Structure formats: C-alpha cells, structure tokens
Amino acid sequence: MAVTSGAFPFPKLVKDNYERWSIQMKTFLGSQDVWEAVEEEYVEPENLAGASQAMKKATTAKKAWDTLENAFKGIDKVKKVRIQSLQGEFESLQTKDSETIFDYISRVLSVVNQLERNGEEMGDSWVVEKILRSLDPKFDHVVVAIEESNDTKTITVDELSGKL
Secondary structure (H helix, E strand, O other): OOEOOOOOOOEOOOOOOHHHHHHHHHHHHHHOOOHHHHHOOOOOOOOHHHOOHHHHHHHHHHHHHHHHHHHHHHHHHHHHHHHHHHHHHHHHOOOOOOOOHHHHHHHHHHHHHHHHHOOOOOOHHHHHHHHHHOOOHHHHHHHHHHHHHOOOOOOOHHHHHHHO
16 A cells, blocks of 8 residues: 655555555544544534634545545445446346357456456456356367366366367
8 A cells, every 4th residue: 555755654545455555544534533633514604704624624534535435445335236237247248149169258358357357356267167158059078078178176268269
C-alpha cells in the first residue's frame, strides 16, 4: 500500500483499499485523541459566525468522513453487482454457429479477465470445464476424448486450445 511521506505514515486511499484504509485511519485518529471530532454527530449551529474554529473543523471532518465512506462503500457494492453480472455472462456462454473454437475461447477468456480484474479468482480448471461443456454438440466426441486422456483439473486453457 502506498503511503505519504512525512512524520506519520498515512496510508493513501485508493479505490480498492477503503476498508483497510478506514481501519488504519480510525486507529491513528483515535491514538491522537481526535477521532471524536469525526465520529460524533455534530449539529451545526444556526449562526456559524459564533461557532469556534474547532466546532467548524468538527463539522467539516464528519462530513468529509461520511462522504468518503459513502463513496467507497458504494464502489464495493457496484463491484459486487458487476461480478454477479459477469458470473451470469460466464455461465451462459455457448459457442455460436459459425464461430471458431479460437474465437469462442477468446470470448470466454475476455469474460474471465474481467472477472479477475474485479477480484474474482478463476482457476484454469474452472475455465477448461466451462469450455468443454459449452461447445457445440458436434464436438462431443472430441470432448470425450480429451476428458478420457487428460485430467481436466490440471490441463491449462492453452493446452485445451491446442487439443481442440
């Protein structure tokens, strides 16, 4: 994780480290006895001119924290929905009429790469089995031969592509 330079190593907030960043910042701010300024619900006075500078900063800190929390937790929700959508797309993949094996495998790998970019672990055996069970029925005899002569748990997508 990247940190900023200075007296204290503050973790840098990026789109995929919010949970960890949040815990570290809460711990740090708590150790400095300033977390209350962020955590406590602060009711903004009607007349801010009479409010002390510390009260204004507490309002700003709370609003800033809530904004960051909402923005980054929302990203996680969007990511989960995206993964679910891609998983559905992966499961529904089938070869198309007149599509070559190589084009189909490329299409499968495109969805797999998107899933992996979003944090989903996809092993080769999972992808190999998906490809074998979603080929056109005219490849049934080839699929049986590959399954009989190879362990589908250890064969790679590249090896499968070569065999097909």
